[in-house]
Amino acid sequence: MRSIAELRKEIAAYRRRSPEGQAVGFVPTMGYLHEGHASLLRRSSAENGLTVLSVFVNPLQFGPNEDLDKYPRDEARDLAVASASGADIVFMPEVREMYPERMLTAVSVSGVTERLCGASRPGHFDGVATVVTKLLNIVQPDRAYFGQKDAQQVAVIERMVKDLNIPVDVIACPTQREKDGLALSSRNFYLNADERRQALILSRSLAQVPLLIREGACAERLIHWLSSEIAAQPLADIDYIDVFSYPDLQPLAADEPLRSTSAPVLVALAVRFGKTRLIDNMLLNPAEVH
Amino acid sequence: MRSIAELRKEIAAYRRRSPEGQAVGFVPTMGYLHEGHASLLRRSSAENGLTVLSVFVNPLQFGPNEDLDKYPRDEARDLAVASASGADIVFMPEVREMYPERMLTAVSVSGVTERLCGASRPGHFDGVATVVTKLLNIVQPDRAYFGQKDAQQVAVIERMVKDLNIPVDVIACPTQREKDGLALSSRNFYLNADERRQALILSRSLAQVPLLIREGACAERLIHWLSSEIAAQPLADIDYIDVFSYPDLQPLAADEPLRSTSAPVLVALAVRFGKTRLIDNMLLNPAEVH
8 A cells, every 4th residue: 555545544444343442553664574574563463453564664764875775675575474474454655655745844852862873873763753753643553563673763762652642552572583693684685694694793792691790790891791792703893882771771880780770771782794784682671680 | 631641531432422523623722711712612613523622831832031930821711711612621731741751852843933933932833843743642633723823833733744644634713803903812911001002003014914915015115114114113122024925934035026926925023012022914815915
């Protein structure tokens, strides 16, 4: 489905005919669907009477030197994955349907966007917040599903939804991984064999984080250890490795053992392998690390 | 009603029990209701099955040196006007209900906010856009009513609603005036007798605008004429007098007859009388000025 008006009509028709309490679930994506997206669709389909998938590569959230033009696209495959995973409606708007004229309105979230990907990709989260607001206004779902792999994106959207009283439940779902641990991402498609092999260091080193925290590591030591593990891979070019409280993304005391922190802790990293920038993270409650 | 949760429950109950096609109308205000607000409520009540009025003096849209603290308030009178004018639900939240924690999210509209009140009151329209987004998300009305007296506010909200795909019809209603022409405003309450008498020059000079346009006045001449009329009142302190296309609020050729302009034209002004800043405007289609 390409048109906003048509999509709204379908959803309104569903709402009219569906029995009380049958909710609408929404999975916004940029397409090139993988098992991570499929897991969001299956969860939405299990929890709602109608599941809407959107596939839209949003120009607003790409910087001028980023990979907008070569972001992978495959509509036929996306439709197959969508239907196999429980999507009832697939919304695939053209850019001119979403942005028929120059956008004068922007939604921006401060604080949680200043670090991590917000620092590396200026304007990125304004683009995300704006398009997600538009999509939520178009679909008006009861629940919207996002992958925890984009942990900062989840924090931004949760905060925006709360601040603007958007009537939706934001549901963050666990990161899906290949058998060897690589976090699923549409960008994995760009990796050559050597890059892909070396990229395994991301999930492998993150997997050691609970052990290090149990042993008394502070934020500084954790970052140092991760950096040296990852930098040992010759093709790895570190963008950031950082540790913050979650979901407010504030710095933690650099030299205090993380196991004494009460709030959830996000260990997040972005690393380039060749031209491909990958992100991964671990979200954990230090009090529960035994 | 003070609580967002309670308000949402009431509106949801109405939507469930109301027959198909019974819409919800919404009139957002800062209270101290006058006949202008009452006219919005009557119109909403005539066009919708349920009319929600909000009364909220929004701190976000006041600058540090503006009149937030002394903005006039009278809840008892507001409730009386509301019920006499057809409001079914009155939402009067405390500041901490609308802003329970520091706002990290902002909605901003560029372009249409750079001139007129946007230039005199930096940040004002970001505060308006943000609170109106919140209120629309809370009430989820089918129609929202605004007074054309705040012409730039209407232009900002119309643009925001379009850009963000907010599912609401924005309805701009004519400015209501005292018998002697003074545009109704809660701020008129501040005027002393001399200021009030001299403030009549605003509506009186604006009333001459169609005549001047018919006679071939260009934007520059119109502004010059209005300035000298208004400045002749000793208590008048002009903030701005300007002429723009509407609703995009772009400058018009200063020296071309306005009657040859195809788009609607907004003649808008802001003038202080003592400490009170008043605004007024005339929106007209030059092609229809005969």
